[in-house]
């Protein structure tokens with residue numbers, strides 16, 4: 001499978017933060033989705049000839065599933081609600097790279113037999129029920145299968161923290177479905193009581209994220225801590241503070257993506273700021289080290305960066 005990814009140290013707002021470089025996991029299959037889809041890489045599916053997925057046509061999961069299908073020598077049919085003209089025309093980014101990998105992206109709004117079906121219902125009723133050779137993967141890899149690869153990530157973190165003799169550690173990663181964060185937190189709670197997982201909701205709000213946690217892990221004690229910012233940011237929209245954060249991080253020598261990471265780092269900023277404020281009031285003992293997980297997704301910058309440059313120069 002994958003080799004352990006490196007952990008680097010950067011200086012962010014004058015404080016040391018460690019970064020787990022999961023963006024370097026593998027060239028064609030990187031980051032968060034590679035962790036979540038590791039199970040599929042390691043296992044064979046006798047009798048299955050294709051993968052079926054769904055979600056956004058610009059999502060990292062489309063590209064990652066196309067890479068997975070290619071590696072396994074099977075087909076990928078990926079169902080989407082709609083594909084914007086701009087996306088169809090793009091020569092870079094997740095959509096273009098997925099097509100290059102041989103993905104078949106189906107725009108359900110163009111299917112004559114759609115009736116009023118949602119994309120999921122369409123897949124269930126019109127696709128899966130007619131072909132048992134297809135393996136369905138829920139949106140963003142939100143399923144039990146994801147546990148295996150995320151638990152390996154958790155063990156890598158434990159091994160590293162042990163080697164560094166860190167008394168305590170806070171691991172931060174931004175969430176979409178929350179699958180990665182909750183499985184990570186589950187494993188770390190059970191195997192390392194000095195490591196805590198913190199996350200933030202990039203898609204929907206914090207309550208929605210918590211519901212997502214419960215779908216996968218019923219014991220609330222094993223859930224990550226959710227960090228909130230005062231202002232609400234909508235997923236996929238462009239914000240000046242996001243672009244500023246992207247550029248600030250770029251100056252540390254590591255490029256991050258533009259959908260999840262800016263919000264993630266704004267939360268890290270808040271955590272660090274709180275520490276500074278506390279230190280003024282009381283003498284705090286050594287605060288836990290912070291490890292930020294770089295979950296990849298850089299291919300999406302090929303479409304996000306031009307949009308940001310047009311808007312903010």
Ligand SMILES: *Cc1c(COP(=O)(O)O)cnc(C)c1O
Pocket residue numbers: 031032033060061140174175176177178179180181257260295296297
């Ligand atoms: C998919 C993705 C996420 C969100 O992961 P979840 O497990 O759905 O919370 C975060 N960052 C990047 C770069 C991603 O591709």
